[in-house]
Amino acid sequence: MSKNNILLSINKLSVSIDDKPILRDLSLQVAAGEVHAIMGPNGSGKSTLAQVLAGREGYEVSGEVSYLGEDLLDLSPEERAWRGLFLAFQYPVEIPGVNNVYLLKAALNAQRKYRGEAPLDAFEFLTVIQEKMKLMQIDESFLNRSVNAGFSGCEKKRNEILQMVVLEPRLAVLDETDSGLDIDAMKIVANGVNTMRDPERAIVLVTHYQRLLDYIKPDKVHVLADGQIVRSGGPELALKLEEKGYDWLRQEAVSA
């Protein structure tokens, strides 16, 4: 793949919190059109990576991250959103009093404004969202609810993916979207993600289990352990992990 297609380039990224290192010299290239899976045991730094990419404050960060040719670390979370970076949260936040569907409309129009496009009016937006809701099998009553307020764990995750399919990001980072989903919801979510596959777009799946990868076939799989990528490979790597567990790689690392 040519260098021009690189959407996200992470170069020697180190992240710590209160002097405790979480990510160490992590490097990763994600090209347009690719789906990457980042796997790893609990505490390996997967979620921190996702949060740092989205712009969460409170970390000490060094290294370089370039996104669409810009210094990502220099941008605020909202500036990253306007440039088409999307994070699906592991724990979507409940915000009582803030309307779900209007937030989505504001989010979409903020991006359109950044791109110099006219904002969608209420009617145009409704047409868009109804189609996407059908895809995600989300009920109409959802339109008037507050953001994630009173949603079940499953509904919250579906809501994240609904946001993603409406916002059509260039780079989507999905943080443990599969956790807490039953098998039916998993299929719906996976279907939502698969419809997003596009030569112009990249998707990074952060996940603990191989399960989700039965439904979303990644191009590349990386194993994160102790803040570093210890192994990269194709889809077969995920299967091997499922079979042998993370200890296998740890042992290999020790013996090497």
Place this chain on the structure above:
Amino acid sequence: MSAMIQSLQDNFSRQPVAPGGDYVHQVREKAMKEFLNTGLPGPRDEYWKYTRLRIFAKRTFGLPQENAITGSDFGIKNLDAIRIVFVDGLYSPALSDESAFAENGIRLLADALRDDSGLAGGLLPQPDPAIHQFAALNRAFQDQGVVLELAAERELPRPLYLLFHSQKTGQDTASHPRILIRSGAGSKASVIEHYNGEEKTAGFCNALTEIDLASGAQLTHYRIQTESDTAFHVGSLFARQAEDSRLVSHNLSLGGRLARTNMQFELMGRGAELVLNGLYLVSGKQHIDNHTLVNHRKPGASSFQDYRGILNDKARAVFCGKAVVHPDAQQTVATQSNRNLLLSHGAEIDTQPVLEIYADDVQCSHGATVGQLDTNALFYLKTRGVPEDEARSLLTFAFAEDVVLRLENQTLRNAITEHLIGRLPEMKNTDELVTT
């Protein structure tokens, strides 16, 4: 003696002759003596521990005067209500729906005192003037105000909207509006008191409300205070509820340089229910103090209190909510919650939720919280493209919203929403994000 007391004394000697003759005159004289005996609350007064009146004690206030009325659409627009308007402390017949008074049991206070001078003492036992000196002061100046008396089983067809409006062309005066509400058994009404001031009005409004609900009576009472941030406001409210009556009190303290409300509720019968819904929003150098006291005196009554505060800049707020369950009051349900949102380091809240329980078979809870905006929610909104400032305003509004959503009257709810949006500077672009 402070300049303020001096000016009040001067006003007292020059105030118009009491409506209702000698008896009312005597009540006024006695009340003024009681007020002067106690004087303005000082630093050692435990009910005023966190609220000092220094800045106002130095000020002087005149008697209300007849001024040219500069508008005809004061207050909340398009409210379907029986309107009674007072401008700069005086009743304005031109802006009021006089034709609706008689059939709905409404009288101006002066007329009611002429009919029945006994009303000068109020509807309820008089509160201790050593604690409630401002109630005594109100009694000493009684003249302007409204009496609503609903016969048994009557329903007020529209809300009664009482607007006390200060124009910026007026002088700095002291006004003492007095509102007496007597609801007969099984009657139903909604009353909106609105204290409103144009910018830079700096008067002193000392209002008093008495509410007496007979068995099964229902009253929704709104107290909306949107005076200018240079004004001084004191509001006293006393209510008594018989069995199975229901009182919903919405207390929105949004304006004033210094504003204090004292509200006291006596639950006197089984099945009586009281809902206290409050919001205060302070910014700049505002100081707002809400004191509530709920007395559960008989068994089987319930009270539910939720007061929320938003504080910004160098503003200060005080909440003191007390519920007392007396020995007789078994099977009482009393909940009390006070939540505060501090938006700046310079703002300060003193909150004191108090439960005193002298019965054993009760369900009571209380709690107070003071916090900042939820950083997780802020981050979430930002990752969706909402800029920082807008996200902050949005979450602030959402915090207030539960209280606003409880306002049954939709026109009023919209007006308050609009007021809040106007007060939160970054809300202009995001107002459709909120769920109202």
